[in-house]
Amino acid sequence: MLRPKALEHVGLIVTDMNRSLIFYQRLGFEFVRGPRRPGGATVLKAGNTEINAFCNPDSTSDSTRQRVDHLCLDMDYATVDELIGALAETGVAIASGPVKRSDGTALFVHDPDGMRIELLVKHPL
DSSP states (O other), X not given: OOOOOSOOEEEEEESOHHHHHHHHHXXXXXXXXXXXXTTOOEEEEETTEEEEEEEOTTOOTTOTTOOOOEEEEEOOOSSHHHHHHHHXXXXXXXXXXXXXXXXXXXXXXXXXXXXXXXXXXXOOO
């Protein structure tokens, strides 16, 4: 059996690159580079995880090309209340949660194209 170590990247189709860059940078992602070729990805990074964003203004959130249900980010906060406070400061609205999980507490936000983003605060080890 394979043993994945970490999420390396997620490829997303976005309808407005500027709007998406602002959103993901608010969540703490760093801009790495723009497309290296026409139609290529804009790359954002947090830790060892990348988001490769491809812009398609004609895409909609219910497009048949949209195949990602959600992505989960392990957040660096001691409590979910600290995370909620940080989200309020950045202007990112909570879509649902928080909900207790076996490994911590999670809540969901939506990116500008309606993608569900799970934000997880893990229990201390």
